[in-house]
Amino acid sequence: MGYKVAIVGATGNVGREMLSILAERGFPADEVIAVASRRSLGREVSFGDRTLKVQALEFVDFSTIDICLMSAGGETSKQWSPKIAAAGCVVIDNSSAFRMDPDVPLIVPEVNADAITGFSKKNIIANPNCSTAQLVVALKPLHDKATIKRVVVSTYQSVSGAGKEAMDELFQQTRAIFVSDPVETKTFPARIAFNLIPQIDVFMEDGFTKEEWKMMAETKKILDPKIKLTATCVRVPVFVSHSESVNIEFENPISADEARDILxxxxxxxxxxxxxxxxYxxxxEATGEDATYISRIREDPTVENGLALWVVADNLRKGAALNAVQIAEVLVNRGLIKPAKAA
Known part of the structure; x- marks a missing residue:
């Protein structure tokens, strides 16, 4: 007997990717329902070779659903995820709402799948920030080998990380420049076409942005609280896929050749x-792919036991939708949940 899965936020960029990946990977679902806000009621979304009509979040009975993939934003998640979880449905949340909650596991399956057992405390599992997810996939095997002390990362993040409106803005601004129309800025704090913006999310008191703080805090929770990490997050005029320039300092020696073989x-x-x-x-090249790509592996002669890397991944897939589906697969494959109908 298969599972019943709900995708909340099914009309958004990540929600559509979740539906696509569930179908691609043959997730054992007897039924998949698309859920969004009331204003999207009746809209249609694709699931494999089928079309699903969107249901309104307020009218869904989650006691009959096994897994909810939540991708509707932090405020919606704060309001609805505890209610859905209390109904007996396991929530895999893509927002930042519960990532730092000590009773909610923050999971990247290639890195810390064993921590998933903690989901039973609140029936909620958190998906990490898109830039964190690809970073820790690359860091984990190197940390196991030589123990990471410090990481300095600069990100080059695509506009899709800010949603469909951000992608539309890049397209519209680019077109406006080519035809000499006025360039309008709505989603971003500055023009994004043929430009880059060294700010993602709001500024905090210490001068870092919230996106940078997320990378620091989430890497510690997922990988190792002893790791020191500093980040500079930059939005670039790319539609899909985040890139990262990563500088790592280790406790123990590791060569570029060793790192290449390990990765x-x-x-x-x-x-x-x-x-x-x-x-490289x-x-x-990374767009539409599931892997975390690693290039430009080289030794850093300015520190003892240092390496530099270039890391690229599709932020809508590994950074969000794919990771959420992989978490659901871990729940199923390890027998941590049973279909509600069977129960």
Whole structure:
């Protein structure tokens, strides 16, 4: 007997990817329902070769649903995830609402799948920030080998991380520039077309943005609280896929060749690293793919036991939808939940 799965936020970028990935991976679902706000009631979304009509969140009986993939934003999640969880449905939440809750596991399956057992405290599992997810996939096997002390990361994040309106704004601004129309800025604090913006999310008192803080705090929770990490997060005029320049300082020696060999054998990682023009991955190649791509692996001579890497992944997939579906697969494969109908 299969599971019943709800996608909340099914009309958004990530919700649509969740539906696509559930179908691609053959998730054992007898029924999948698309859920969104009341204003999306009756809209249609694709699920494999089928079309689903969107149901309104307020009218769904979650006591009959096994897994809820929540991608409707932090405020909606704060209001609805505890209610859905209390009805007996396991919530896998893509927002930041519960990531730092000590009673909610923050999971990247390739990195800390064993921590998932803690979900029973609140019936909620958190999906990490998109930039954190791909980073820890690359860091985990290297940390196991040589123990990471400190990480300095600069991100180059695509506009899809800010939603459909942000993607539309990049398109509209680019078109306006080519035809000499006025350039309108609504979603971003500055023009994004042919530009970049060194701010993602709001500024905090210490001068870091909330996006940068998320990377620092989430890496510690997922990987190791002893790791020191500092981040600079930058929005770039790319539609899909986040890139990261990563500098790592280790406690123990590790060479670039060792790192390359380790990462080639690590789950979720794909090494493309030739020291020649084009011998690396760009956001364009990573879009639509599931892997976390790692390139430009080299030793950093300015610190003892240092490496530098280039890490790229599709933020809508590994950074959000794919990771959520992988979490659901862990729940099912480890027998941590049973279909409600069977129960």
């Amino acid at each position: 080639r054998e690590s789950p979720g990682c794909l090494v493309i690293d030739k020291r020649e023009p084009g011998g 991955v760009t956001p364009y």
